[in-house]
Amino acid sequence: MQNKPTYSIESVDHALRLAVLLQQEGPLGVSDAAARLGVARSTAHRLLAMLVYRSFAEQRDDRRYAAGPVLRSWSGxxxxxxxxxxxxxxxxxxxxxxxxxxxxxxxxxxxxxxxxxxxxxxxxxxxxxxxxxxxxxxxxxxxxxxxxxxxxxxxxxxxxxxxxxxxxxxxxxxxxxxxxxxxxxxxxxxxxxxxxxxxxxxxxxxxxxxxxxxxxxxxxxxxxxxxxxxxxxxxxxxxxxxxxxxxx
CATH class of the missing domain: 3.30.450.40 (GAF domain)
Known part of the structure; x- marks a missing residue:
């Protein structure tokens, strides 16, 4: 039975969870992302910036973040x-x-x-x-x-x-x-x-x-x-x- 690994890297886990949230639930603001992950706003901002850099996310005109090209074909x-x-x-x-x-x-x-x-x-x-x-x-x-x-x-x-x-x-x-x-x-x-x-x-x-x-x-x-x-x-x-x- 596969549960969360005891050796999991927290920052990686947060980034993956954030990508899933963007894919499944649509655009999120930095504060929304921080609340869902249970992290500081600054941490959420850094995670989102990395997702943007790797094309997993993109920032919209309203400053919220949405699924990027990598995730968009699977977005619900x-x-x-x-x-x-x-x-x-x-x-x-x-x-x-x-x-x-x-x-x-x-x-x-x-x-x-x-x-x-x-x-x-x-x-x-x-x-x-x-x-x-x-x-x-x-x-x-x-x-x-x-x-x-x-x-x-x-x-x-x-x-x-x-x-x-x-x-x-x-x-x-x-x-x-x-x-x-x-x-x-x-x-x-x-x-x-x-x-x-x-x-x-x-x-x-x-x-x-x-x-x-x-x-x-x-x-x-x-x-x-x-x-x-x-x-x-x-x-x-x-x-x-x-x-x-x-x-x-």
Missing amino acids: GDSVTHLREIALPHLRALVRRTGETANLMVLRGTQVQMVATAECDQALRVGDREGRMLPAHLASGGRALLARLDRAEIDARYGDEDRTGVAREVVERTIRQTRRRGFAINDQSTEAGLTAIGQAVGDPAQGLPAALSVAMPTARYHRRMLPDLAAALDEAARAVAQDLHDDS
């Missing part, structure tokens, strides 16, 4: 920001209900990108995954999203095996299993020692394709937990979808 813009704001209270409620870490992710081609994490407070836990990219056919939320897509969408993503490196029959089998269950399971498919249950939020064909997951150390997982975890996820996903609808 305002839609991800709005989705994250709507989903975070429900992620925290999932943590309280299940006692495990909860994640929000969006589908990007044949991968999913983690856009928000609410960590549980257990000593042994799955840590913050915000910003990570995972193969959609392996991640629990990705599997849940693929199971909601029609054949044309699957063909568009996985029609060229030479390009994707993923066998079509593997994707089809995963989709069948997920549809049969009504939710998705990732039992150490993306990381050794990590098990996650996923559920799509609404209809991926209508709006931003998003999913929720509950992730835990495999040592704490047992199949008898599935009904309760699936019910909690289904309730949270429906609540997020309803809030998005009401706020549109």
Whole structure:
């Protein structure tokens, strides 16, 4: 199970997190960046200046910073920001209900990108995954999203095996299993020692394709937990979808 390295370099971590924020949430001022990272304003300014220098960011006329050319092709813009704001209270409620870490992710081609994490407070836990990219056919939320897509969408993503490196029959089998269950399971498919249950939020064909997951150390997982975890996820996903609808 991959958590934050004990040897991580703090300045590098801050710069990477800041790049993710610009990519996912749109323009930030220096004060906003400092608050999100929990650093001094001067530190945030230096980090932003380096991102600009390497084309990960650019400064706008209003003096705020936006995703630069390196990040722009993956930018989720305002839609991800709005989705994250709507989903975070429900992620925290999932943590309280299940006692495990909860994640929000969006589908990007044949991968999913983690856009928000609410960590549980257990000593042994799955840590913050915000910003990570995972193969959609392996991640629990990705599997849940693929199971909601029609054949044309699957063909568009996985029609060229030479390009994707993923066998079509593997994707089809995963989709069948997920549809049969009504939710998705990732039992150490993306990381050794990590098990996650996923559920799509609404209809991926209508709006931003998003999913929720509950992730835990495999040592704490047992199949008898599935009904309760699936019910909690289904309730949270429906609540997020309803809030998005009401706020549109």
